[in-house]
Amino acid sequence: MTVVTLNGEPREVGEAATIESAVRAIGAPDGRGVAVALDGEVIPRGEWATTALREGQQVEVLHAVQGGS
Amino acid sequence: MTVVTLNGEPREVGEAATIESAVRAIGAPDGRGVAVALDGEVIPRGEWATTALREGQQVEVLHAVQGGS
Amino acid sequence: MTVVTLNGEPREVGEAATIESAVRAIGAPDGRGVAVALDGEVIPRGEWATTALREGQQVEVLHAVQGGS
Amino acid sequence: MTVVTLNGEPREVGEAATIESAVRAIGAPDGRGVAVALDGEVIPRGEWATTALREGQQVEVLHAVQGGS
Amino acid sequence: MTSFEIAGRALESRLILGTGGFRNLQVMAEAARESGAELATVAMRRVDATARGSLVEVLKEAGLEVLPNTAGCFTAREAVTTARLAREALATDWVKLEVIGDDRTLLPDPAELLVAAEGLVADGFTVLPYTNDDPILARRLEDLGCAAVMPLGSPIGSGMGINNAYNLRLIVEQAGVPVILDAGVGTASDAALAMEEGCDAVLLASAISRAADPPAMARAMRKAIEAGHEAREAGRIPRRTYARASSPEEGMAELAPDAT
């Protein structure tokens, strides 16, 4: 099993886990309006399916919320 | 002849002069929108025709103009 | 007995009571720095001894205190 | 002859000219309260006598004046 | 915008127009329309044979009623007589009472003002006195039976705005009659501020009539007065000494891993 930090929480993912599966896991199935940073680097949507997650990596899945002036 | 002060100017008026004739003289024939003070007292329109002018009296014929805040 | 209002309080005074005795009664023996109003009129010191108090009169005995801007 | 820019003015100096001679030339004989920059670098007083001037160099000789808040 | 009442008469517009200072009647009429005002103040002056002014008609066509003032009067007696003449000439018992104490500042004379107000109320007038920003004087005028109080923001035509917002607040707090800011407004934010402080209306003359483009300024002032009134009704946020984040602190991403 691989453990990554997904939006701040440790999370076990399968060996073959990719960003796409992580995004699905977090509850944004279609991924519309969502963006992902892997260890602080932005991963374009086109690369989600092919970007595997490695042990200890930090995955941030963000979207727009009310806020800011 | 009788001399009165009409709107600040000395003016000769006939013996039989009244406020009504004074108002006419000053160029407000119908007298609409006009009011008159005789020696500082307001004379209602109804009394114009019957109020004779005496030597040295002060007649003020006023109307509304742009002005004031 | 005569009853007067002395600095706001009803007070029994003798028949022969004067402003002088009233001032003494209120605790300003020598009367230095003190002034008196009888029914709202100022009574000069010179007249204290000779000014008798009558039933129901209002006597105010004042002096300077801290206060005011 | 060597030409340097001394406090903004082109100035001919001798072959053997040093900062010391330049400072003298500008009218600060003793050099008290004076500092020198050669091509933008500060030259400590101790090196004035031994620092030769080369063609085209910029010499700035400064002192304190009234000014600034 | 909710209406308000002066002496039992409902007014939709919270902008009262002063007619002084306009280049000509046409510009005035255009500005009057843009302002949305229902009342316009006029002064009483000697009839001049040469200049036949159709002022009242022009205002009527623009949908405004005249509110005569006593501009230029320095004594209670002059003001009272002027008000009576206006009543005769214009068939209205409303008067905007002005009794000036000084040529240079055109500030009101408190003592003469009280005397004039008392006399006019006794004579059946609906009195709207132009007053300084003294809360005590404003209350005395109300106690005498004035239908509104019209404190200044700053001297007539000075465009300084509201010099003493504190006094204006005190006047509004205590007033049982409408408070109409009169004099001193220079620009839109001044008028909005007056309404935010709780005024019921604003009287504007020079600020509109002497602007480079009076009709455009009239439009701006109309919006400013509505904005200030609606902002007061909408309940502004409190002033705070420090900041208050408007973005959620939770859910913040960690975007500089190695930096940690």
Added chain:
Amino acid sequence: MTSFEIAGRALESRLILGTGGFRNLQVMAEAARESGAELATVAMRRVDATARGSLVEVLKEAGLEVLPNTAGCFTAREAVTTARLAREALATDWVKLEVIGDDRTLLPDPAELLVAAEGLVADGFTVLPYTNDDPILARRLEDLGCAAVMPLGSPIGSGMGINNAYNLRLIVEQAGVPVILDAGVGTASDAALAMEEGCDAVLLASAISRAADPPAMARAMRKAIEAGHEAREAGRIPRRTYARASSPEEGMAELAPDAT
């Protein structure tokens, strides 16, 4: 009201809405409609499985486009990454850049702000930086290629209004890009004043979202911004030290004969 341009894009509304602080999306949508805004800022936060926010859709329905901000970022690096994520998620290369230097005042960090602005401009973003009211910093940001400058009036959410109108004037005088007042507005007159000082637009979040009645305040703010802009265009009267009579001095009647 005449439109203005940011980075070649025409905007009709001079009110930009911040989405922070609204009770719920429905109140936000209603206020957004009343405000007339075309742009609304949004923050980027972690997807939360529990709360599926249809924020962007709600704004779209109300006719507003999203302008992502970098609220909550304390370093240039965080801000740049956040902007890139927003570009991915929202398909816009516009960003309202915020780099905060202090938790309590939420004031911008000038040095980090310059670094972030330079990086984002180089990366092809249209950068609208939230800055303090320092005219020099504003010019540096413009020199770096920012599409507008967004000086504060006072700290975010403080409602203090414009603390330093002088600096704001200097920024407006020198700016070659739009100046958008950002942060500090408490009520309508603050927004009107910003426009009178020459700002091209005003960004409002807490002043509307935390008002007692947000939609009503949005309406008031819309009018105030139009009023301030139109008043500037209309050419206000100058400030004068003394009064200027708005009533004619000639033609004054003599009403106290015996008094003479």
Added chain:
Amino acid sequence: MTSFEIAGRALESRLILGTGGFRNLQVMAEAARESGAELATVAMRRVDATARGSLVEVLKEAGLEVLPNTAGCFTAREAVTTARLAREALATDWVKLEVIGDDRTLLPDPAELLVAAEGLVADGFTVLPYTNDDPILARRLEDLGCAAVMPLGSPIGSGMGINNAYNLRLIVEQAGVPVILDAGVGTASDAALAMEEGCDAVLLASAISRAADPPAMARAMRKAIEAGHEAREAGRIPRRTYARASSPEEGMAELAPDAT
């Protein structure tokens, strides 16, 4: 510091002390000495057998003369009678006239004030009236024969400072008698400002008596009043819209050769 005159009497100190609010007579005496004041206002109240106040003696020992006031009076009649009682009790025909119109703001009542001033002047008093900041009222009081005018900066004890410096300037400009700022001062800069605006003196009560350390505040106020007066005499620099370098532009070195 140059002296000034009230009713022909020269005063060295431009600070007049109010005695209200001090914890006790000893603190008052100490503050009085530090203040350098020559005059101290006192109120007239009923003799209270229990509390024998040696107030007048304490002030005398500290080198101050008493200036009775009519604090607490709401009508001209009360004020006039109180002044007469003070004259009897304290053997002075000087009086600081106060006629209050409102319990909450303690603002003066203009109409009652004029009546009282007229009566007291006729009765031979040297009248120093506490007035609001209305320039017209101030002139009327001077015309009635008052020996000085004492406008407020803001309400008694409020510590708000000078709410309307413009009115204060108008009063100073026109006054033919000394102008003494009375009420509202909170701290040293307020007192300095009053003097810079041209006041001849400042009356201070709560600002000193209710400070945490009254004698220290008295010292500070003394310096502030001298500073403000001397600064006015010294001729301040004008306000300028832009900067003015205080360093010579000529003689600047070229220190980045390669940069050129």
Added chain:
Amino acid sequence: MTSFEIAGRALESRLILGTGGFRNLQVMAEAARESGAELATVAMRRVDATARGSLVEVLKEAGLEVLPNTAGCFTAREAVTTARLAREALATDWVKLEVIGDDRTLLPDPAELLVAAEGLVADGFTVLPYTNDDPILARRLEDLGCAAVMPLGSPIGSGMGINNAYNLRLIVEQAGVPVILDAGVGTASDAALAMEEGCDAVLLASAISRAADPPAMARAMRKAIEAGHEAREAGRIPRRTYARASSPEEGMAELAPDAT
């Protein structure tokens, strides 16, 4: 007045004198003595054979030490070199750091200022930076090791006073080094206010040197700075919305019996 410390050095006087703008050295010397200052800033300029300036000697005789500044520098590099030249010429490693961003406003350039401060601290200087009133920039300068921060009140020589007292308060609240108000002071009350807001000292150039009577203004400023500092120490009364009577309400006489 209690002394304060900069970089471990005790200073009795809280007034620092700028030498720019004096008519001549004699007036400067006289003003310097009246001011009580211990430090005077000087600029570095090219030696001019014609004018042999004994500036440093004159200041020494008046009992002041020189504090070199980098006035006129627009880049970090110029400022650093100027500071090093001053160290050579004047044998002091203290420097008042100025890096200007704009000719017209002479406002500091935040980015260049940070670079210069960092360089000079690393080079062993005791750095006193002239900064704008941005609390974040002030903290960054302190974090870099500056010995004090010198925020402006308003542009150099403008005499506008303190344009943003709120920012000044924030700077004072957070500062771990002395805060010295620099630039903008016009008159005594401005200087007093700066001290009341918690500044440790005030630097004055044009306000004194360009006053009509510089020595007299120096004396006034000295008193004002002491007054402001002492007033802060003495604990001012709070600001209150309404009045607070300073006269006892009990013991009031009944002087209008029939009126009751």
